Amino acid sequence: MRAETAFQMGPWRVDPGLNQIIGPEGGVELEPQVMDLLVYLAEANGEVRSRDEIASALWPAASVNDDALSRTVWKLRQVLGDDAKSPRYVQTVSRRGYRLLETIEPVNDAPQTPLRKVGAPVFLAAAVVVMISLVGISVLSRSGAAPRLEPSIQSNDETLALLDRADGFYAQYTRADNEAALRLYERVLAQDPDSAAALAGQANALTQRVIRWGLDGEANRTTLTQALQSGEMQTQRAQAALLRADALAEEATELDPGHARAWRALGLVRAAQSDFDAARRAYDRALVIDPENWGAMINLSELEALTGHPERQAELLARSFEAMSRDYADNPVAIRPWHSAVGLSVARLRADAGEAQQAELWYRRVLALDPLNAEAVTGLAAVLRASGDVAGADALCRELEAAGGGRCAR
Known part of the structure; x- marks a missing residue:
């Protein structure tokens, strides 16, 4: 043509x-x-x-x-x-x-x-750094937040600084920090009503408010699964709040269809509305835009568990672990708290599936990065005992306790 x-x-x-x-x-x-x-x-x-x-x-x-x-x-x-x-x-x-x-x-x-x-972004009209905060709807209490370039999102220094601060508050996943993030995103939107990054951030924070703490602030949940099982998500107030978040996320995707975070935000709110097919499409699009988006992989992994596909959950978590490993050098502060948790989730899923060798491999991968992780030591010790290596299991526990890492469950 x-x-x-x-x-x-x-x-x-x-x-x-x-x-x-x-x-x-x-x-x-x-x-x-x-x-x-x-x-x-x-x-x-x-x-x-x-x-x-x-x-x-x-x-x-x-x-x-x-x-x-x-x-x-x-x-x-x-x-x-x-x-x-x-x-x-x-x-x-x-x-x-x-x-x-x-x-x-x-x-x-x-x-x-x-x-x-063409590789990394070239000939950019202005330097662009936008912090992406990941939504925490997986088996983890948080999925992490990684600063990434969004080449199509550009703004002035003040707006970028506000976005960075808002994302930092949001990534703490406490009620007070989430509310602070909402107010900061509103300040960004007052300056730049078409900021897809701020619209997506506000949608995330509004959805998290419903999932984690409830509209009365009395809940204490860490996963979407818990929120859905509580029945609170189906109340009229919750549905109204989620409808607002949905509109914000959808506007962000229309303003910038190439913004992975906007699609991830839309996936979260659609999942919270129990529209799992639409949520999956949104997460898939985020991964088309950014195949290394480990936050979208983690979110999608819980969606697979919710829809009866735990085998896909383990695979997505494994992929997210590998993506975090590749991204660690650039984003150690964001990734460090969650890297081990994702690896542990894979190990537990493999153990539950009766895949002892794979479970042992994943526990050892976690320990290679986090040598005194008590959950990894306990899990590996259990796998070793089941295979008859009682001496090896006891040695692991003694090493953990001697180093002050806590007691090893036996």
């Missing part, structure tokens, strides 16, 4: 034949699908093209869902350093589609510029 003629788009020289664009800082090679999207929008001369029209043009012989298109738009914005909230190049037209804002002009042949491959 692609025209091969090079054209100028603002500061960018676009060469479809070579899958490259060249800007002031050098050249970037685009994925073919991303270049096809750019050319298709350029040929529309500023007119809106619907998502269905774009999908038919880019994938004429295949049936694709919205995830593929959202991801392709996100990649194009990432390379251009574009901002979904105040775009210069690619505008999202609510409920209609996308259009290209920049004027297109033909260019003469020009010398080629050495390329830089």
Whole structure:
């Protein structure tokens, strides 16, 4: 479908034949699908093209869902350093589609510029660091919070600082901190009503208020499963609160379809509303956008348990553990409190399934990272005793107690 003629788009020289664009800082090679999207929008001369029209043009012989298109738009914005909230190049037209804002002009042949491959975000219009706080609906009391780049979310320094502070409060998962986070997210939205990050954060905090503490603040729950079993989630007040959170999360996904945290927030509130199919779709989309999003994996793992698929729960937790391991060097403060807990959850699930060798492996993996973890020592000791290695189990317990790590359950 692609025209091969090079054209100028603002500061960018676009060469479809070579899958490259060249800007002031050098050249970037685009994925073919991303270049096809750019050319298709350029040929529309500023007119809106619907998502269905774009999908038919880019994938004429295949049936694709919205995830593929959202991801392709996100990649194009990432390379251009574009901002979904105040775009210069690619505008999202609510409920209609996308259009290209920049004027297109033909260019003469020009010398080629050495390329830089697209990997981490390049040519960003401004430095962007947004702290993502993960929702705690798994077997853990918290799923953790990891600072990540959201290339399509950009704002001024004051807004970023407020977002960072709000996310920090939210990640503590106490009632007072959650309420403080809500107030800080409201301050961000007063400055920037279209902040997808703040909308998603507010949706998360409102949903957590219902799940963990209840609207009267008297509950003390740590998982969505407990909240659903309490029956409180079905009350009229709870449903009204969740409906508000749902609207906030959905608005965040419409403002920035490439924002993984927004989709994760939508997944949480849909799960709290017992709409498990919609929750799963939202979490899946978050993982399409960010395959390393260990928070979405943890949340999805509880959803699988709720819907009768514990085998998938163990697999998702194992994947989240591996993703956290890869992310640990960049986010040790966020990951350290939860890394061991996820590994322990996998070990317990393997033990419950009668997979003694796998359980032993996971207990040892936890101990390799957290040598005095009493739960891991106790679990491993139990596995060793069951296999006949009583001496090995006793040695583990003595080592734990000698180091002041607590008593080993026997």
